[in-house]
Every structure is written in C-alpha cells, then in structure tokens.
Amino acid sequence: MNKFLSTCVVAIALASTLSAGTSHAQQDKKFPVISLTAGMNIIKAEVVANEAERQQGLMFRPSMGPNEGMVFLFGAPAGVCMWMKNTLIPLSVAFIDADGKIVNIEDMKPQSLDSHCSKRPVPYALEMNEGWFKHKNLKPGSVIEGLPKLN
Structure with a gap:
C-alpha cells in the first residue's frame, strides 16, 4: 500500500x-505586432484587444527588447488601471487618449498588485520597459502614432 x-x-x-x-x-x-511611432522612435508593440489577452499581458516574460512594448486596446475610453501580477520585468505604462496623446505615465514594479490608473478615461495603454518614456523625453501631451482605430 x-x-x-x-x-x-x-x-x-x-x-x-x-x-x-x-x-x-x-x-x-x-501576440500580433504593429509599428507605432513616438516622434522619431519606432515601437514594435504587441497588440492585446480582448479581456483574456489583456489579463495575460506580459506575465512571465523574462525580458523585452529595448523598443518593444505592448499596447492594450479597450475599444472605447474607460477608466483603466493596470497591475503587475506575475510580471517579472519593471515597466512604465502610458495611458493614451483617442487622439493618441499621452494622458499620464506610471512606473510599475515587478509582481506588484498595486493599481496604476489613468487620470481620465482612455481607450489605450502602452507598456514599455521602465524608464523608456523618460529616456525618450516623452511625457503627457506627447503623441503616439499608428494606434489601431477605435470601433
């Protein structure tokens, strides 16, 4: 036995x-990749567009390339908050309005359950390696071009 x-x-x-x-x-x-531009900077952004994809995000990834990111599509402006459950790399997230303008940028620590929220309703969020926006001198009001059109 x-x-x-x-x-x-x-x-x-x-x-x-x-x-x-x-x-x-x-x-x-x-996920599928699109090219975005921020001034002279080209971003290769994976696109997540449904609830399951947005929940998965960049979980368990050990690293991300220097000009790679992930764009979250919410379909319509909404109050958006992000967290870092099971995310291993430090990230910065830009919350972006329907015109492609950055509303606010938040730095997020790996594996944190802290919420990082948009200051107003937005249809997009773009995650990049922590400090990427600051290093490229991008701030609220800067424009991200090439975002998928809203439905």
Whole structure:
C-alpha cells in the first residue's frame, strides 16, 4: 500500500509540474505586432484587444527588447488601471487618449498588485520597459502614432 501511495504522489507531482509548465508556455506567447511611432522612435508593440489577452499581458516574460512594448486596446475610453501580477520585468505604462496623446505615465514594479490608473478615461495603454518614456523625453501631451482605430 505504501508503494502504491508513493507512486500516486509522484504521479500527481509530475502532472502538476507538467501543467504548470504548460500554463507558463501559454502565458508567454507572443501576440500580433504593429509599428507605432513616438516622434522619431519606432515601437514594435504587441497588440492585446480582448479581456483574456489583456489579463495575460506580459506575465512571465523574462525580458523585452529595448523598443518593444505592448499596447492594450479597450475599444472605447474607460477608466483603466493596470497591475503587475506575475510580471517579472519593471515597466512604465502610458495611458493614451483617442487622439493618441499621452494622458499620464506610471512606473510599475515587478509582481506588484498595486493599481496604476489613468487620470481620465482612455481607450489605450502602452507598456514599455521602465524608464523608456523618460529616456525618450516623452511625457503627457506627447503623441503616439499608428494606434489601431477605435470601433
């Protein structure tokens, strides 16, 4: 009986390890990429447009390229808040209005559950490596071009 019980425990542990690996593989999949511009800067931004994609975001990614990011599409202006659950890299998020103007920028620490919110309703948020906007001298009022049209 002890041998049977030990075998069951090993099988359960192996199954949970395999399923955890699968979920991480699914979590760090890449999404469609578009080119955005901010002044002379070109951004390769993955696009997340539905609730499941927005929830996944950049979770479990170990790194991101220097001009890579993720643009979140909300469909219409809304009060938007972001957090960093299971996100391993420090990020800055720009909340962007329907005209492509940055409303506000917030820095976010890895794996934090703190909320970082737009100062007014916005249809877009753009996550980049922490400090990217500051390094490129982009601030509220700067324009991000190439964002997908609102429905």
